[in-house]
Amino acid sequence: MRVRAARAADDAAFASFEHGLDLKEPWADEVAEMIDTLWAWRSSTVPEARLQDRCVIVAEEAGRIVAVLAHQLLLAESGQPYARHRYIRLVAVNARHRRDGYAASLMEHVLDELQQSGVVTVSWLVHPANQASYLFCEAMFGAVAETTQPADEKPYLRYVVTLAP
Numbered sequence: 001m002r003v004r005a006a007r008a009a010d011d012a013a014f015a016s017f018e019h020g021l022d023l024k025e026p027w028a029d030e031v032a033e034m035i036d037t038l039w040a041w042r043s044s045t046v047p048e049a050r051l052q053d054r055c056v057i058v059a060e061e062a063g064r065i066v067a068v069l070a071h072q073l074l075l076a077e078s079g080q081p082y083a084r085h086r087y088i089r090l091v092a093v094n095a096r097h098r099r100d101g102y103a104a105s106l107m108e109h110v111l112d113e114l115q116q117s118g119v120v121t122v123s124w125l126v127h128p129a130n131q132a133s134y135l136f137c138e139a140m141f142g143a144v145a146e147t148t149q150p151a152d153e154k155p156y157l158r159y160v161v162t163l164a165p
């Protein structure tokens, strides 16, 4: 597996990413849309995007993208980013490559890099009905994450992980 930052030429691969989602599920549309528009999100020039320092990372196998991960800074009401914190917006693996450890490896790779760059905490949201995502998070981080269900995010669960110093 080769991990690298996304580039403009990946746009077509994102648009045709085999997400395998059942779009009848209430949470799935949003995930499919996030994958489809990854490059537009990453390359947006709105002021908020610059402050958020949007990052898209891809994992390749034999030159083909098998997994994607997007992360960003979160902005406080003042508009300033929270220091030493990153929000993981999306992790997705090509439907034909699920349960091969790609999401786990990509997450570990990115969390390592973030930790080395001085990030202390990482958070993300999980829809509890997104079974694969929920079970992935529980298997990988259930023992170490702080999990809450904030009223303003319901029904999403928020995971917060403190990175080892």
Ligand SMILES: CC(C)(COP(=O)(O)OP(=O)(O)OC[C@H]1O[C@@H](n2cnc3c(N)ncnc32)[C@H](O)[C@@H]1OP(=O)(O)O)[C@@H](O)C(=O)NCCC(=O)NCCS
Pocket: 019, 021, 031, 089, 090, 091, 092, 093, 094, 097, 098, 099, 100, 101, 102, 103, 104, 105, 130, 131, 132, 133, 134, 135, 136, 137, 139, 140
């Ligand atoms: C969630 C997702 C990223 C997991 O990717 P993956 O590469 O299949 O996950 P991994 O192979 O790294 O799984 C690691 C562990 O998580 C758990 N896990 C992952 N998917 C699971 C599933 N469908 N059912 C049960 N456990 C699961 C297992 O413990 C697994 O280890 P094991 O295979 O040795 O039992 C993938 O299912 C996906 O892309 N879903 C669609 C996109 C999405 O909804 N993303 C989340 C919202 S942003």
